Structure formats: structure tokens, C-alpha cells
Amino acid sequence: MNSKFLDKAFWYKQRRYITALLFMLLVCSNILGQDLRREILLNEIETVRNSSDFQSNDTLYITKIIELASEYRYHNLDSLYSLSDESLRLSKSSSYTNGEIQSYINIGGFYSDKGQIDQAISHFKKAHELATENKNLLLKVKSLNVLSKEYSYQGNYAVALKGYLEAIEIAEKQDYKNYLSIINENIAELYLTQKDYNHAMVFFKKVKAINEEIGNPIYIAETMSSMANAYADMNELEYAMFNINSAITIFEQEKIIEWLAYAYEVKGKIYLKKGKNTWALYWYKQSELLHEKIEDDRGKIALLNGMSEAYLNTSKDSIAKKYSLEAFELSKKIGYRAGIKDCSYQLFKIHKKNKEYKKSLWYHEIFQVTSESLTKKGNEIALDMLKTKTEYNRQKEQLILENEKALAKQNIVIYLIAIILIIFVMITFIIQRNQQVQKRLNAELLSKKQDLEEKQAYLNELNQTKNKLFSIIGHDLRGPIGAFQGLLKLFKEGEMTKEEFLNFVPKLKVDIDTISFTLNNLLSWGKTQMNGSITKPSITNLVTIVDENIALLSEIALSKSITLENRIEANCQIWSDPNQVDIIIRNLLSNALKFTPNNGQIIIGAIQKLKTCEIYVKDNGMGMSEETMGKIFLKDSNHTTYGTNDEKGTGLGLSLCKEMVEKNNGKIWVHSALGKGSTFYFSLPRVRAEYKKSA
Structure with a gap:
């Protein structure tokens, strides 16, 4: 009996070693695959350099440098910057505008990954201005997309949404399906930040349909990864698991290491939601291994915070605190406010569990302030504007469809009359009548458009005072009152001594004075x-x-x-x-x-x-x-x-x-x-x- 038990234990141990070995081989294979792509580009650049008629201002040579720089993103940021700086210098000296635009985009990507958002926005703006000036619509859409994405990292969702809509309008006219897929997915991510899962899923499904039309498996896998993350947040865990497993299969086949790291992290998140902390940690650690090979600080923050939560659930508080602090410091380093919000809340839970109330309260205040700054006035209104625009476009399409049906019927009448050739006057009358109907329908369409715009302006005007009042109440009154309530609750439940409570009295007085001053101003302004x-x-x-x-x-x-x-x-x-x-x-x-x-x-x-x-x-x-x-x-x-x-x-x-x-x-x-x-x-x-x- 003991022998059988030992044999079984030995087999499980061996299987774990085999699984770990296979995973390491997969990682090495992915890294080698991406190294191979860079090696090919390096050889092509070397070939161009060694040609007898080589000139450094050759646009083919500059383009290859730009492509190589793009390949280094998430892998070697220093190489990304140095190559992009060189391509920018060469593009300017040879008046190669497209090269300048793409170089600015690459440099903006470098600053984005470093967390220097203002620098990133500055370079993306230069790319956009050049693309607009030179009427390069493809690069204009590309620059608008990365610029809007950076504004979303900044928490400026209204400006981000405006840029995305402008890019979609161009992409639809030019039939840039690849960018229609990317931009619509980014809009879905904006809705996710507002916890509006219904609208987010509408856009994800739209992206999925576009991807199926394009037929690119990598695009499909990227969207499925994002959808899996959304389904996990919605607690639709079976849908989430199906999507992430499908995405992982494709990323492993195509050897896309940075997306594979993200997919493993999402799979860990799903297991965490299921309460299976051991499996969650297993997939989180696979993602952690891949993150050692790439440079993606923004993606690493969610991973570290997820691992912290899994360790906290298994009562390994010190390890949980270590991971959460690392994520918090990384969020501060790159100025990622969404990460600061999530990490501060996790640290609040850890310190509260360990009865470290002062630190717990400190992190909770950081969480509240950051949460409120991410939902500042204008962002929800901007998303509501998109809903209004979508509804308006639907009505417009319906009117156009009705107009086309009416015209079709009249064209049949005109065609029959033309064949019979009986009354030329009748044909003239039909044509005139057709024009009148067209004018009437156009007038109705214009009238409805104006009505919608007037109603929107009226509602915006009515909501201005309410929104500002709610913003101030939520931002400046809820924080101190919430802290006061928290202290009273701790004191009432016996988790804080009288002496500890009295230590907070000076701070409470300052908070109450602030509330009083704010209310006086608020009442005066309201009047x-x-x-x-x-x-x-x-x-x-x-x-x-x-x-x-x-x-x-x-x-x-x-x-x-x-x-x-x-x-x-x-x-x-x-x-x-x-x-x-x-x-x-x-x-x-x-x-x-x-x-x-x-x-x-x-x-x-x-x-x-x-x-x-x-x-x-x-x-x-x-x-x-x-x-x-x-x-x-x-x-x-x-x-x-x-x-x-x-x-x-x-x-x-x-x-x-x-x-x-x-x-x-x-x-x-x-x-x-x-x-x-x-x-x-x-x-x-x-x-x-x-x-x-x-x-």
C-alpha cells in the first residue's frame, strides 16, 4: 500500500517537472521566434548598407530601421529609442515625411512605456500634425489612435473619445479595416473604465466581426483576450475561460510573447475570481516569467496586484504586501493612476486585516482621491455623447433607407411610363414629385438633426449646475465624511482605543472646518x-x-x-x-x-x-x-x-x-x-x- 502511494506521488512530482520543462521550452521558443524576426531585419539592413550604391538617406534603409525599432518595443526600450532617434534624424535630413511621422510615433511609444505621458503626447501630436499637413490619411489614423490611447492613460477620456471618433470617420471612408478593429476595441476599453459592460460588449462584438472579415488570427486572439478580461470583470467566468484559452493557443502558435504574458495574467485572474488561488498563482507565475523577458511596466502592475490578492486569500499576508507595494511603486513611477487606485485599495485591505489602521486609512484616502480623479466631470458626459451620436446615426440610416425605398418605387413607375411612352407630361410630373419628396425628406432629416442638437444643448445646460454640485460634493465632502465614518466605525466596534481615536481629533477638526467652508461657498455659488x-x-x-x-x-x-x-x-x-x-x-x-x-x-x-x-x-x-x-x-x-x-x-x-x-x-x-x-x-x-x- 505504501509502495503504491509512493509510486503515485513520484508520478505527480515527475509530471510537475515535465509541465514546467514544457513551459520553459515554449517561452524559449517564443523568444527565439521574436529574436528571429529582429535577426531578419538586421540582416536586411546590413544588406542595404553593404550595397555599392548605399546612401544613408535611402528611404528603404530608413523604413527598415523604423520596423526594427518597432520590434524592440516591450523588449528593449533603449534600443527602441536609439533606433527611432536615428530614423528621425535620417528622415529629416532626406525630407522623408512618412519616416518622420513613424519615428515620432515610435519615440512616443518609448515615453509611454516609461510612464512619461506628457512627452509621449508631445511626440504623438507632432506625428499627427505632420500626417494632417501632408494629407497622409493612414498615418493620420495611426497617430490619432496612439494619441487618444495616451489620453486615456492620462484619464482624459473625453479627449480620447473625440480622437477615436475622428479616426473612425476617416478609417470608414478609406476602408482601413485593421484600424477600425483596433480603434473600436479601444472605445470598448473606455466603456470598461466606466463599468458600462453592456456598451463595451457591443463594441467588442463589432470588433470580433471585423476581425473575422480580416482573417488575421493575431487580431482575433487580441480581441478575445480583451473580451476574456471584460467577462471576468462581469463574473461571466465560463465565457472568460473559453475566450482566453482560445487566445492563448493562437499566441503560443504565433509566438507573440507580450500578448501571451497578458493572456496568462487574465487566466490567473479568472481562477482568482473562481476562488482557486493555487491555480491563479500558477498562471500568474507563468506570466511573471514572461515579464522578465519583456519591458511592459503598465501590464506588469495588474499582474503584481493579482498575485498580491491571491496570496492574501491564502493568508500569506507578507508576500501579498510585497507584491502590492511593488505594483504601487511601479504605478507611481510611470504615473499610472488606474494602477495607483487598484494597488492602494489592495494595500488598504492588507493593512486593515493586520490591524494597522493608520496605514490602512492612509491608503484608503489615496484610493478615494484617485478614484474620484479618474471619474472627473466630462468623461461620463463624453460617453453619453457617443450614445447620442449612435442613436442619431441609427435614425439617420433609417430615414435614408426609407428615402431609398420611396425613390425605388417611384423609379419603377417612371420606368414603366418610359416603356409605354404614353405621356411625357406624366413623366415630368413624376420627376418633379420625386424632387419634392426628396426635399421634404431632407428637410425632415435636417429638422430632426437640429432637434436632437438643441435638446442635447438644453440638457447639457440644465445638467451643468447639477454636475458641478455633485462633483464638489463627491470630491471634497465625501472624502472627509467617509474618513470620519470609518474612524467612528472602528471606534464603535472596538478595533480602535479611545487614545487612538483622540489622536485623530485634530485631523477631524480640520476636515470639519474644510466641510463648513466648502458648504458656505457651495450655498453662495448655488444661489x-x-x-x-x-x-x-x-x-x-x-x-x-x-x-x-x-x-x-x-x-x-x-x-x-x-x-x-x-x-x-x-x-x-x-x-x-x-x-x-x-x-x-x-x-x-x-x-x-x-x-x-x-x-x-x-x-x-x-x-x-x-x-x-x-x-x-x-x-x-x-x-x-x-x-x-x-x-x-x-x-x-x-x-x-x-x-x-x-x-x-x-x-x-x-x-x-x-x-x-x-x-x-x-x-x-x-x-x-x-x-x-x-x-x-x-x-x-x-x-x-x-x-x-x-x-
Whole structure:
């Protein structure tokens, strides 16, 4: 009995070794296959170089360098950059525009994989501008696709969607099926970021149909991998497993190592969803082995986080923490906010399980802030616009179809009349009638289009106030309140001692003060938007209002050791609404405190001119760039910047100040420079004889 048991154990052990050996052979085969492709290109380049009539500005030679550079992506980023830099230099010297465009795209890919999104966008824009200028539609579509993909990594989904739609319009006219497949799949990925699985699957199925028409097995496998990932998120695990197994078979046959690494990671994710952590770790480790041979930091983040979750499920907390921290640091390194969100949530769970509540709360706050920034105002509206556009196109196609049917019937009548040759006048009448029907149908189509556009504009206008209110409530009120609730829950359930709870009281006070300040601004702004705020000017003593606000904000100033100095003269009187002036002064002082470092200084003063009083609030804080100064007073801006001590803001205060200054017949402006502080100015009417009489 023991002998049989030992034989069986020996057989299982041998089978595991055989499986591991076969996998290593497969990896080596894939790597050798990709090395072979690069080897072929290197030989072709060498052949061109050794030809008797070789010139470095030969477009064939430059094209081969560009192709070789593309092959190094995900495998050797340094080689990708050096080859692309050389091809760009040669393309410029030989005025080879197509080479310049493709070189810029390759360099943009290098910066994208390094996580330097701004640099990537800059190079992709250069490629797009050149393609547009030279009317190269194929490269224009290609550059629009990679540029939009980069905007999606940045979290700017609205701009990404706009670029994708422009690219699809060109690709449909030119019948670029390959890019129609790629771009529609990217749009499906955008819907996935919004958890809109129904619309995502509509686009995935559309891509699948295009791929079947193209007949390229690699395209089919790539789409099936993405669909498997979506099905896993939807908990449709059997569909997910079928798609990923089919994709893996193709990638192994075609030796596409970077996609195979992704497919193994998705398969691990499916097993993780099934609760089979051992199998999940097995496939995750296969993906990890492949990632050692490629350079794909963005793809590696999901893998590391998945492994962390599998280890956490098997109570190997220290290993789970190691993988999750590695993923978190990698996300920060390349500026991948979706990765930061997922990793911070995983670290929150790990620290909470180990009763490390301070770290747990810290990671949870990072998770909340990142989640909210990824769903900022405009992204959901942009996707709704796509739904509206899709519906409009459907109605348009229906009208065109009805129009064609009507024309077909009339053409039959005209044809019969032409054969009979009885009444020429009747034929003329039919033609005229046909034209009238055509005009009527076109007018109806135009009218419906205008109705749709007017309704969309009306709805957008109605939703502007609601969206901004919800954005501010979600961004600046939910975070502190959620943290407060979390602390109370921990304290109530006995997971935190009284002493530990009291340690958080100063932070809670700051959060409550922030909520109070935000609500005051929100109510004031809401009144102005709903036409409920009436300006009632009167003789107002400016120095009194300033002293009251300095006293109100003195505790915040004291916490940062900031000096508040009032240089306004006692006789400075203005003709304005005192309540609105109070809101203006409070917001500007609060803003200055937020961006002034510890031990700084804030000065508020006034210059009395003939008809106006020019008030200024000057700080020696962090200052602003020209770009930021151009945004802060915009009515629809939700521009938010964290202060020197990570203070939060609504992005509402300055636009509210501008509205109230203008309601009091004044102007507001700012002078600032990075690292040198900012000075906000606003002018209000001085008290004159006619004002005193009316008062």
C-alpha cells in the first residue's frame, strides 16, 4: 500500500517537472521566434548598407530601421529609442515625411512605456500634425489612435473619445479595416473604465466581426483576450475561460510573447475570481516569467496586484504586501493612476486585516482621491455623447433607407411610363414629385438633426449646475465624511482605543472646518446659479470685514506659523454688498493660506483711487504658471490644486469671487510666478456723494 502511494506521488512530482520543462521550452521558443524576426531585419539592413550604391538617406534603409525599432518595443526600450532617434534624424535630413511621422510615433511609444505621458503626447501630436499637413490619411489614423490611447492613460477620456471618433470617420471612408478593429476595441476599453459592460460588449462584438472579415488570427486572439478580461470583470467566468484559452493557443502558435504574458495574467485572474488561488498563482507565475523577458511596466502592475490578492486569500499576508507595494511603486513611477487606485485599495485591505489602521486609512484616502480623479466631470458626459451620436446615426440610416425605398418605387413607375411612352407630361410630373419628396425628406432629416442638437444643448445646460454640485460634493465632502465614518466605525466596534481615536481629533477638526467652508461657498455659488442671490450695495467699512476674517482664519494661520498683516486704512469705505465682500475676502485669504508654506507671510492692503478702491491679497507661497492663471477664474472650471500641506479645495472659490466682484461693478485679476508667490487684486467702487444720499 505504501509502495503504491509512493509510486503515485513520484508520478505527480515527475509530471510537475515535465509541465514546467514544457513551459520553459515554449517561452524559449517564443523568444527565439521574436529574436528571429529582429535577426531578419538586421540582416536586411546590413544588406542595404553593404550595397555599392548605399546612401544613408535611402528611404528603404530608413523604413527598415523604423520596423526594427518597432520590434524592440516591450523588449528593449533603449534600443527602441536609439533606433527611432536615428530614423528621425535620417528622415529629416532626406525630407522623408512618412519616416518622420513613424519615428515620432515610435519615440512616443518609448515615453509611454516609461510612464512619461506628457512627452509621449508631445511626440504623438507632432506625428499627427505632420500626417494632417501632408494629407497622409493612414498615418493620420495611426497617430490619432496612439494619441487618444495616451489620453486615456492620462484619464482624459473625453479627449480620447473625440480622437477615436475622428479616426473612425476617416478609417470608414478609406476602408482601413485593421484600424477600425483596433480603434473600436479601444472605445470598448473606455466603456470598461466606466463599468458600462453592456456598451463595451457591443463594441467588442463589432470588433470580433471585423476581425473575422480580416482573417488575421493575431487580431482575433487580441480581441478575445480583451473580451476574456471584460467577462471576468462581469463574473461571466465560463465565457472568460473559453475566450482566453482560445487566445492563448493562437499566441503560443504565433509566438507573440507580450500578448501571451497578458493572456496568462487574465487566466490567473479568472481562477482568482473562481476562488482557486493555487491555480491563479500558477498562471500568474507563468506570466511573471514572461515579464522578465519583456519591458511592459503598465501590464506588469495588474499582474503584481493579482498575485498580491491571491496570496492574501491564502493568508500569506507578507508576500501579498510585497507584491502590492511593488505594483504601487511601479504605478507611481510611470504615473499610472488606474494602477495607483487598484494597488492602494489592495494595500488598504492588507493593512486593515493586520490591524494597522493608520496605514490602512492612509491608503484608503489615496484610493478615494484617485478614484474620484479618474471619474472627473466630462468623461461620463463624453460617453453619453457617443450614445447620442449612435442613436442619431441609427435614425439617420433609417430615414435614408426609407428615402431609398420611396425613390425605388417611384423609379419603377417612371420606368414603366418610359416603356409605354404614353405621356411625357406624366413623366415630368413624376420627376418633379420625386424632387419634392426628396426635399421634404431632407428637410425632415435636417429638422430632426437640429432637434436632437438643441435638446442635447438644453440638457447639457440644465445638467451643468447639477454636475458641478455633485462633483464638489463627491470630491471634497465625501472624502472627509467617509474618513470620519470609518474612524467612528472602528471606534464603535472596538478595533480602535479611545487614545487612538483622540489622536485623530485634530485631523477631524480640520476636515470639519474644510466641510463648513466648502458648504458656505457651495450655498453662495448655488444661489448665484439659481438667480437667488441679490446684490444689495451699501456703505461698507472694508477694514472691519478684513479684521473679522483674519480672526476667523487665525487658527489655520497659527497652525502653519503664517503671519497675517492688515494694511488697510481705517477710513477705507466702499459701496458694495458687505456679505459678498465678506465671501470674497474669506476665499482669497483661505486660498493664500492654502498655498503659503509654513512661516510664510500674507499681506492684505488697499490702494484708494479717485473712483475705486483696489484691494490686494499678497502671499509668498508656491505661485502659479501662466497656464494655471488662465484657468482659475473660468466659470466652468473645476481646477483643484493641493496646498503646501495637502489641503483640499473645491476649485470653486475663485470663480465665485469673480462672480461676486463683477456683481458689485468691480474687476478681479492676479499676478503670479512659480516659486515667488501670488498677488490677487480686485477693485470695488468707493463711497461717493450720490451713494451716501441713496444710503
